[in-house]
Amino acid sequence: MSIDLSQFIPTFLEESFEGLELMESSLLNLKQGDDDSINAIFRAAHSIKGGAGTFGFNRVTDFTHEVETLLDEMRDGRRNITPHDTDLLLKSVDCIRLLIESARDGIECNDPQIDANFRAIQLSLNNDDVVADACSTPSDDPACAAEEERVGWLIKFVPSHEILQTGNDVLRLFIALEEFGQYTTEVDLGELPPLAELDPQECHLTWKLTLTSDCSLDDVNEVFEWVEDECQLVVTPLQASQTKANEEQGISDDVVAEAAEVIQPQASAPVISEAEKVPVQSVGSIRVGIDKVDALINRVGELVITQAMLKQIGNELNELDDDNDTLTRLREGLVQLEGNSRDLQEDVMRIRMLPINFVFNRFPRMVYDVSSKLGKQVELKLSGESTELDKTVMEKIGDPLVHLVRNSLDHGLETPDERIAAGKEPTGTVHLNAYHQGGYINIDISDDGRGLNTEKIREKALEKGLINADQSFSDQEINELIFAPGFSTADAVSDLSGRGVGMDVVRRNIESLGGHVSLSSTPGKGSIFSVSLPLTLAILDGQLISVAGQTYIVPLVSIVESIQIQQAALKGIAGQQSLYLYREQYIPLYSIRTLFDLPDKTSEFDEGMIIIVESSGHKYALLVDELKDQQQVVLKSLESNYMAVEGISGATILGNGGVALIIDIKGLNNLKKQPTSFDTSPQMLQGVCA
Amino acid sequence: MARILVVDDSASIRNMVSFTLKQQSYETVEAVDGNDGLAKAQSGRFDLVITDVNMPGMDGITLCSKLRLLPAFKFIPVLILTTESSPDLKMRGKNAGATGWLVKPFNPDKLLSTIKRVIR
Amino acid sequence: MSELSQSISEPSKQFLSFFLAGEEYAIDILKVQEIRDWSAPTIVPNSPSYIDGVVNLRGEIIPVINLRSRFSLANDPQLKNPIVIVLNVFDGKKYRLMGLFVDAFSETYDVITSKINPAPANISVIDDEFIIGLTTVDQQMIILLDADALLNSNELAPQHIENVA
Numbered sequence: 001m002s003i004d005l006s007q008f009i010p011t012f013l014e015e016s017f018e019g020l021e022l023m024e025s026s027l028l029n030l031k032q033g034d035d036d037s038i039n040a041i042f043r044a045a046h047s048i049k050g051g052a053g054t055f056g057f058n059r060v061t062d063f064t065h066e067v068e069t070l071l072d073e074m075r076d077g078r079r080n081i082t083p084h085d086t087d088l089l090l091k092s093v094d095c096i097r098l099l100i101e102s103a104r105d106g107i108e109c110n111d112p113q114i115d116a117n118f119r120a121i122q123l124s125l126n127n128d129d130v131v132a133d134a135c136s137t138p139s140d141d142p143a144c145a146a147e148e149e150r151v152g153w154l155i156k157f158v159p160s161h162e163i164l165q166t167g168n169d170v171l172r173l174f175i176a177l178e179e180f181g182q183y184t185t186e187v188d189l190g191e192l193p194p195l196a197e198l199d200p201q202e203c204h205l206t207w208k209l210t211l212t213s214d215c216s217l218d219d220v221n222e223v224f225e226w227v228e229d230e231c232q233l234v235v236t237p238l239q240a241s242q243t244k245a246n247e248e249q250g251i252s253d254d255v256v257a258e259a260a261e262v263i264q265p266q267a268s269a270p271v272i273s274e275a276e277k278v279p280v281q282s283v284g285s286i287r288v289g290i291d292k293v294d295a296l297i298n299r300v301g302e303l304v305i306t307q308a309m310l311k312q313i314g315n316e317l318n319e320l321d322d323d324n325d326t327l328t329r330l331r332e333g334l335v336q337l338e339g340n341s342r343d344l345q346e347d348v349m350r351i352r353m354l355p356i357n358f359v360f361n362r363f364p365r366m367v368y369d370v371s372s373k374l375g376k377q378v379e380l381k382l383s384g385e386s387t388e389l390d391k392t393v394m395e396k397i398g399d400p401l402v403h404l405v406r407n408s409l410d411h412g413l414e415t416p417d418e419r420i421a422a423g424k425e426p427t428g429t430v431h432l433n434a435y436h437q438g439g440y441i442n443i444d445i446s447d448d449g450r451g452l453n454t455e456k457i458r459e460k461a462l463e464k465g466l467i468n469a470d471q472s473f474s475d476q477e478i479n480e481l482i483f484a485p486g487f488s489t490a491d492a493v494s495d496l497s498g499r500g501v502g503m504d505v506v507r508r509n510i511e512s513l514g515g516h517v518s519l520s521s522t523p524g525k526g527s528i529f530s531v532s533l534p535l536t537l538a539i540l541d542g543q544l545i546s547v548a549g550q551t552y553i554v555p556l557v558s559i560v561e562s563i564q565i566q567q568a569a570l571k572g573i574a575g576q577q578s579l580y581l582y583r584e585q586y587i588p589l590y591s592i593r594t595l596f597d598l599p600d601k602t603s604e605f606d607e608g609m610i611i612i613v614e615s616s617g618h619k620y621a622l623l624v625d626e627l628k629d630q631q632q633v634v635l636k637s638l639e640s641n642y643m644a645v646e647g648i649s650g651a652t653i654l655g656n657g658g659v660a661l662i663i664d665i666k667g668l669n670n671l672k673k674q675p676t677s678f679d680t681s682p683q684m685l686q687g688v689c690a
Numbered sequence: 691m692a693r694i695l696v697v698d699d700s701a702s703i704r705n706m707v708s709f710t711l712k713q714q715s716y717e718t719v720e721a722v723d724g725n726d727g728l729a730k731a732q733s734g735r736f737d738l739v740i741t742d743v744n745m746p747g748m749d750g751i752t753l754c755s756k757l758r759l760l761p762a763f764k765f766i767p768v769l770i771l772t773t774e775s776s777p778d779l780k781m782r783g784k785n786a787g788a789t790g791w792l793v794k795p796f797n798p799d800k801l802l803s804t805i806k807r808v809i810r
Numbered sequence: 811m812s813e814l815s816q817s818i819s820e821p822s823k824q825f826l827s828f829f830l831a832g833e834e835y836a837i838d839i840l841k842v843q844e845i846r847d848w849s850a851p852t853i854v855p856n857s858p859s860y861i862d863g864v865v866n867l868r869g870e871i872i873p874v875i876n877l878r879s880r881f882s883l884a885n886d887p888q889l890k891n892p893i894v895i896v897l898n899v900f901d902g903k904k905y906r907l908m909g910l911f912v913d914a915f916s917e918t919y920d921v922i923t924s925k926i927n928p929a930p931a932n933i934s935v936i937d938d939e940f941i942i943g944l945t946t947v948d949q950q951m952i953i954l955l956d957a958d959a960l961l962n963s964n965e966l967a968p969q970h971i972e973n974v975a
Contacts, residue, residue: 167767167789226790596855659852
């Protein structure tokens with residue numbers, strides 16, 4: 001019969017991909033004797049096979065069936081878990097994935113690795129000595145000897161008295177047998193109590209059935225599987241030679257007692273269910289389309305704007321009448337509204353937050369593959385996998401992180417021989433650690449390899465004209481040049497770190513998410529790359545400032561301190577006021593007026609506010625006219641209708657309906673085109689970097 | 691034709707099961723969790739209940755034991771939907787009075803042939 | 811709304827017209843989202859000189875192009891009812907909303923397409939590439955402008971960020 005279930009395919013796909021991920025992660029950690037994992041892997045393959053069968057994805061079904069067979073032998077103990085098989089299974093997971101994707105897209109999958117893999121599995125299956133005899137399951141044993149002559153089954157069915165109370169209907173069970181062939185029954189009334197004592201809710205009858213069919217023992221057992229604990233079931237082969245007379249004698253009660261223990265379909269393997277092994281979520285979950293979440297976030301954003309507008313009006317009313325009771329209550333209400341909005345906003349943003357494990361989980365496999373290819377021994381450590389970040393940020397951070405890890409594997413870690421020669425353990429370590437800090441999530445990628453080769457980088461930079469021979473830089477500054485565009489130390493383009501993708505693209509991608517990447521390295525000991533990303537994209541806490549009558553916003557997370565301008569702290573270079581002395585260190589001074597080319601520049605240094613901000617580990621002094629309110633603002637892109645502007649990360653709509661631009665500190669840097677770090681050495685103060 | 695109560699918190703499963711059953715002219719009523727299932731069960735006559743195990747509020751096993759306490763449902767077949775054939779789960783189901791189980795991912799043909807063990 | 815001809819069966823297009831430095835211009839009404847009174851925009855640093863800034867359009871932040879500045883005309887501080895015409899134009903990838911700051915609103919016309927004539931070269935301070943044609947209404951010459959071309963000129967082209975493969 002054909003029923004159209006194609007509308008349910010998306011669910012099957014989702015479940016299957018999740019199952020494949022589970023198989024992969026379990027296979028990577030599989031050890032001999034780990035029954036739980038093997039069973040979990042088997043079940044995942046089994047589910048995929050079943051589902052694929054439902055939808056007619058025959059290639060998936062056929063392929064997965066072979067994989068399942070191999071896994072079945074492993075979980076039954078008939079096959080040892082060897083590295084060869086584990087590797088084969090991992091590759092099989094890739095194949096199944098490809099096949100499912102092709103099935104989903106409705107195209108033929110012609111990837112040669114699939115056939116090769118299929119053959120490899122069959123080879124593996126045929127090679128090893130399988131412990132069991134020619135018949136595939138132990139419970140078939142009684143039938144084996146009589147295989148050729150068997151024409152059916154003799155079934156003695158002795159239900160427990162309470163069988164009806166589980167809603168089972170004995171007659172219907174028999175009728176289900178009809179699916180396989182003809183049967184006759186013979187009922188035994190021997191146990192029936194006298195009518196006066198008979199409880200109609202109990203069953204006191206037993207039956208002997210003769211089923212003529214070529215079905216298997218499994219088929220018969222399956223019909224009775226629901227009641228196996230509530231009955232005694234003895235199934236023996238029905239020989240062609242047996243007559244009705246024979247079968248009466250053939251089955252005695254002794255056999256019933258014995259056989260009842262032997263013939264129990266596959267209840268033996270003590271499987272601990274997945275639910276007990278992994279932490280069970282005590283709260284349910286629902287899948288929600290991402291567009292609904294985004295719509296909700298926009299709605300909350302609008303609410304924040306409206307609330308800011310009301311707050312503004314509230315402030316204006318304040319000035320009118322201090323004593324009015326109604327106004328006081330209104331004010332209190334507005335304060336409460338602000339709290340509610342803030343809480344709502346936080347809750348809503350959290351909906352989009354997912355644990356970074358979604359990204360981390362691709363690394364074990366990647367490290368496994370790459371380290372094998374490079375002939376290096378690598379241990380991957382993951383920590384902070386449950387640290388959460390915004391879904392969109394997570395989707396975009398995957399590739400840059402992969403690139404950084406590949407970089408460590410390729411350039412950072414040494415081969416086992418090199419490591420031993422250096423007095424290290426032959427197995428190197430790559431550690432990914434995620435944690436929250438301030439309003440950011442930090443991901444540190446560290447390795448215990450050879451560290452960055454500062455000399456080589458310096459040479460390359462000189463070669464590429466990124467620096468001049470007469471300039472002196474700290475090792476840190478040289479190391480950071482690997483982020484400069486066009487820089488690559490790979491002599492040949494390997495397919496791992498090469499492909500023309502450099503660290504500068506990695507950095508740009510991270511920065512386009514509002515994040516930052518930095519590095520530190522110790523020669524011979526290793527390197528650490530630190531990526532930091534903002535937790536929320538759309539709503540930020542801002543400090544309103546005013547410059548030349550225009551209102552701008554500085555993100556509160558970047559602000560270290562705000563102080564009144566001190567004339568003595570100003571320091572000029574070549575006639576221009578460019579530095580500010582802050583806590584015994586000279587930091588760059590940025591005049592917003594100048595950078596944004598706003599009118600009336602003459603007296604800005606007389607009065608004004610200095611806001612000390614921090615970005616990418618560097619401090620800057622921003623010169624503005626006035627500090628105003630602090631408020632939550634909704635970040636709106638300038639690029640939707642206009643274009644990107646250097647020094648501006650976006651815009652927002654104020655309570656009064658006007659537009660305020662949000663300052664991007666890093667962008668200001670580019671506007672000014674000054675060196676990004678300072679010491680007080682004369683060369684540095686004079687020098688210009690590119 | 692028989693009337694079947696389908697209880698599952700997953701809309702896609704409910705839809706699939708209902709759809710399949712309706713093709714064979716069974717009548718179906720859907721419920722989204724144990725509590726909803728229990729309420730709907732008492733709203734009419736049913737010949738079979740098919741329920742998922744893991745649901746918010748009241749789970750399928752508990753639903754089964756509660757149904758068994760209702761006179762009208764003492765002998766009505768109750769089948770639980772599971773994603774795996776673990777003996778532990780089967781035992782819990784049995785102890786709660788379940789008639790049998792169906793394993794997901796479900797196969798519509800299998801569903802239809804299997805329920806013939808308990809209803810017409 | 812004036813109708814130029816009794817025969818309604820001839821194909822026609824609707825235009826919205828405005829005044830700029832003594833000339834009357836018109837734009838395809840399908841591209842016009844709305845008309846707003848002028849309000850002081852927020853200045854955006856390092857913008858082309860003809861961009862006055864950005865304004866808030868019910869939550870959308872849109873740039874305001876000063877049409878006089880765009881074609882190197884001096885601003886007139888004595889305009890009585892200047893307006894901003896909000897246009898919805900396609901830039902090749904997506905739709906954008908942009909505002910055109912002009913002297914004053916005129917009216918909307920139904921123009922029969924056969925009555926649109928090609929414009930002679932240099933007929934206006936506005937470059938030829940932005941002019942679709944000319945038409946006449948009540949002896950008044952109206953220059954029809956190409957909104958997409960006008961707003962998609964180079965400086966406002968979208969930027970691209972390269973992605974890690």
